[in-house]
Amino acid sequence: MDLSKDSSRSALLDAIRRAKRIARIDLAQLTDISPATVTTVTADMIRQGLIEEVIPEELTSQSRRGRPRVNLKLRADAFLVAGLKVAETTISVVLVNFVGEVVAQHTYHRTETRPAPEILITQIQQAIDATLADVDYVFEDLSAVGLGIAGIVDAKRGFVHWSPFLNTRNLELARMLKEAVNLPIFLDNDANLVAMAEQYLGNAQNTGNFIVVTIESGVGMGIVIDNKVYRGTRGCGAEFGHTKVQLDGALCRCGQRGCLEAYVADYALLREASFDTSLFKEGGAERSIQDLLTAARKGDPTAKSIIDRSSRIFAMGLSNLINLFDPELIILSGERMSFDHLYAEEVIEVIRSSIVQVDAPPPDIIVHKWGDFMWERGAAAFALVGVAEMSLRDGLDRVA
Ligand SMILES: [Zn+2]
CATH class of the missing domain: 3.30.420.40 (ATPase, nucleotide binding domain)
Structure with missing residues (x-):
């Protein structure tokens, strides 16, 4: 695997995300990646449907280079992910697109607060279903699920050592949920997800x-x-x-x-x-x-x-x-x-x-x-970064 190309791809995607809109030449300067590599890699990303070109609509006569500067931006429709927070009596869900916009949000009330794992999986599925139904989407529209649960969680393994909201210790929660919904699952504890929300969408x-x-x-x-x-x-x-x-x-x-x-x-x-x-x-x-x-x-x-x-x-x-x-x-x-x-x-x-x-x-x-689904948005950010990395790694085509 060409590691240097791999890391420059994530660096460039990350820089485009941060800048919101940016021209190739500025991208090269910002990331210290050669303009030739920027051109090749961004062409790949456009082909994959991760980013798109935008031409500024109005250009004043004082335009710096005298011709429209084509900017690059993330393609909102590249991915739709669900971000979830499992809390004591609720499971709240946001649907977020690739540019971080919240498409829908929903709070699901659960009756059993410390359920067996199988019941929690069913509750999670129902919570996602209800959120998708609000905006006429279906499960197949999702690219991944980000999941936050309080407790001691090993994000790398998708493993819950302990959570106040489960009746079992040492649970492979991500694997179980993946088997149920057939999507990549990104699991972490609540505080790490708030950190990711602040990092990708916040302060x-x-x-x-x-x-x-x-x-x-x-x-x-x-x-x-x-x-x-x-x-x-x-x-x-x-x-x-x-x-x-x-x-x-x-x-x-x-x-x-x-x-x-x-x-x-x-x-x-x-x-x-x-x-x-x-x-x-x-x-x-x-x-x-x-x-x-x-x-x-x-x-x-x-x-x-x-x-x-x-x-x-x-x-x-x-x-x-x-x-x-x-x-x-x-x-x-x-x-x-x-x-x-x-x-x-x-x-x-x-x-x-x-x-x-x-x-x-x-x-x-x-x-x-905050009162605006912050943990859930962090879970969604985790899932978005995860699917984007998977996509860059596998060259998986997401062109609609
Ligand atoms: Zn203590």
Whole structure:
């Protein structure tokens, strides 16, 4: 196999994706690949249906070279993929085309929340079916499925070591789903998929080294080094929530003591606050967290001390991350508003003052609150990058 040609093909496709529209000559400059190779490789990609030429519609008389510059762009219809997130009571799905546009989105409600694997596979199929039906597509229109599930996942093997949403450990989930739907499956944990969503569609499109910390019912993390998600060797390389912040500390859901999550996650805060029932009105778990935060804001000393400690421990954990990785950017990412105290400016100030001080600016820390199918879009991005690579590798023709 011509490896150098192979890597220049992915570099060029990646550069076209980032630029959205770009002329061949600029592509050569940007990637440091010779104009002759750019011409050959892009001709191949046009033949395969991965990219297409666009001629700018209106050209002013001041046009730089006096004739239309033909740009290249990804071909939206080259692939349609489904991106899924398996959550406690729902499976949510987005359909995304090759340029990253969401074509449809759908939330499927499941009754059994920790089902046997076969039932989960059926639920996933039904969720995809319902989404396709919304826009009159069929399974055959899909090129791949990206799937996100919370837990400890080995993406390379498509293997789930453990997930809170399955009744079985050590499951070859990607293989099972592939057999059921006959499509390539790209499986990863939720935090890595958020990192991919930020990398391909979000705040980190121009950053090769960044960290995403996700805060939902647990604390997750995705590490991107030199444009690649770092996954460790056992598929559990970024368990930020289970880094230890206290010797012989609070009991974590993982069974160990002193984990960051045991001080920061909603269950941990509620556990601590449960001794003081006067803090809560009636309601579900989310409502209770809201009650706790409201009580803290109103100056209730118990609520305030629980929330303050959680924020301080979170800040300590993040400073450690920065000291270890020295990333360009940290994105604090979450769907729910209920963790506002962790995003507070005072917390970020503590982080800034706790990291190694040098004569260079600290990494940017940005807060990205989203409610728009972020994990699912990350799963779709993973699948799109995967099918594009497969297509480049196999020379698989996708011309419609
Ligand atoms: Zn733990």
